[in-house]
Amino acid sequence: MHDIDFTGEAEGLHPQLIAWRRDLHQHPELGFAVHRTAGIVAQTLAGLGYEVRTGVGQTGVVALLHGGRPGPTVMLRADMDALPIQEISDAPYASQVAGAMHACGHDGHVAIGLGTATLLARHAAELPGRVLLVFQPAEEGGGGAAAMVADGVLADPAPDAAFGLHVWNSLPLGRVVAQAGPLMAAADVLKIVIRGKGGHGAQPHEAVDAIAVAGQALSALQTIVSRNVDPQETAVLTIGSIRGGTAFNVIAESVEMLGTIRTFAPTVRETVLTRLRVLLDGVTNGMGARYDLEIESATQAVVNDPVLAEIARNAASQIAGAHAVGWHPPLMASEDFSEFARRVPACFILVGSANPELGLDAPHHNPRFDFDERVLPLSVALLTAAAVRYLTYA
Ligand SMILES: [Zn+2]
Ligand SMILES: [Zn+2]
CATH class of the missing domain: 3.40.630.10 (Zn peptidases)
Structure with a gap:
């Protein structure tokens, strides 16, 4: 032919x-x-x-x-x-x-x-x-x-x-x-909900500010790709959406973060997912909050x-x-x-x-x-x- x-x-x-x-x-x-x-x-x-x-x-x-x-x-x-x-x-x-x-x-x-x-x-x-x-x-x-x-x-x-x-x-x-x-790349979809304790904006000592915790978590998550993934390998972790809080004088009870992880090698993907949990454990524990995490493997x-x-x-x-x-x-x-x-x-x-x-x-x-x-x-x-x-x- x-x-x-x-x-x-x-x-x-x-x-x-x-x-x-x-x-x-x-x-x-x-x-x-x-x-x-x-x-x-x-x-x-x-x-x-x-x-x-x-x-x-x-x-x-x-x-x-x-x-x-x-x-x-x-x-x-x-x-x-x-x-x-x-x-x-x-x-x-x-x-x-x-x-x-x-x-x-x-x-x-x-x-x-x-x-x-x-x-x-x-x-x-x-x-x-x-x-x-x-x-x-x-x-x-x-x-x-x-x-x-x-x-x-x-x-x-x-x-x-x-x-x-x-x-x-x-x-x-x-x-x-x-x-x-x-x-x-493989794509995972992330949903993180930081759970604090709501309260009066003027009495932070009686609350757990979910927005402050989310800020620390966001910074910590940025170190996964820069500090934990082998520089010869490739990964992306993006938080594309943060939502939390209702008013200027109210400490937010919870914050929802949505994001995506992109990787090629399954071992790199495991590293990112493991470090994600460790960092969320550490940050929320240290600040008296809790979190829920959903990871959906969208595409291989x-x-x-x-x-x-x-x-x-x-x-x-x-x-x-x-x-x-x-x-x-x-x-x-x-x-x-x-x-x-x-x-x-x-x-x-x-x-x-x-x-x-x-x-x-x-x-x-x-x-x-x-x-x-x-x-x-x-x-x-x-x-x-x-x-x-x-x-x-x-
Ligand atoms: Zn397309
Ligand atoms: Zn297409």
Whole structure:
């Protein structure tokens, strides 16, 4: 299948890819409520001859293509959900839904998934193996990938390998990153409630000031990353919200702190969580307060399989040229593609989508986010080539 011109075929789909992407961009849907999007996906895939299952992980869509020859099963994943952001855009395809926007590029991912499905279906007779397309809801929090796993997406048939792809506006158009090892961080969500004893603002000696305790705790927590984590390792601890107190002359009874921890290595994560408890114990004990701590493991790290990463990089060289394939420091952002990647050998690919000259370089999750749509055919060709290379060489 090496003589197939994936770039040329993907270019031929460019108007269709743009049409899909812009339609989805105008109709963003949040979390698991991606009903319209999933409907379009299911209908399109059925029309291409795929065996389609809907309602997997509430609103996920799974589609299977049988190649003409026996071989392994490769899974390709696209996420479908938008974000609760009010878009700022003059584009004719701007969001028509108040307070919802495709600000992460998942509209592009759906278009890329459908485009890749189109090319693979066209060459099904020559394919050695099967292609499992997975369109998931609720990537932006909510656990869409885990819900699909719980609903059996990795069974019958169990994929032998998985590829995922993200358009990436921190990289210029056409740059491809698909390195072995850690690519995106594990994320934990923290909720700390400091419990003191409320009282009169003029009689602090009869109270335990939860705000004063929270201040000490906040300072102490900042020393975990700077003093307890090996400087050769990586971690972030951010307290993003503090709420407490009701009036100028009332000592606060309690203070709630919300935050997040990002790590790559499980040992580093354990260090951070252990020190977090030790410091909260010490500070609250010393100041006569108590605390409640909730830690929710939101997302695990995305760690790319070395063999699949090499297949993806070779596919990228074939499609975009060797000069376009680069290395990127692991990202502190997180991705629930990890739910697949920790169960199946997998590779997550970043494809640069920014074009500063056209003003298409706002960061992900920004109300002005938009990308250069030439990333769509490029990504279709790349994902198709990676799938075919895997099926051919595995
Ligand atoms: Zn996002
Ligand atoms: Zn995303």
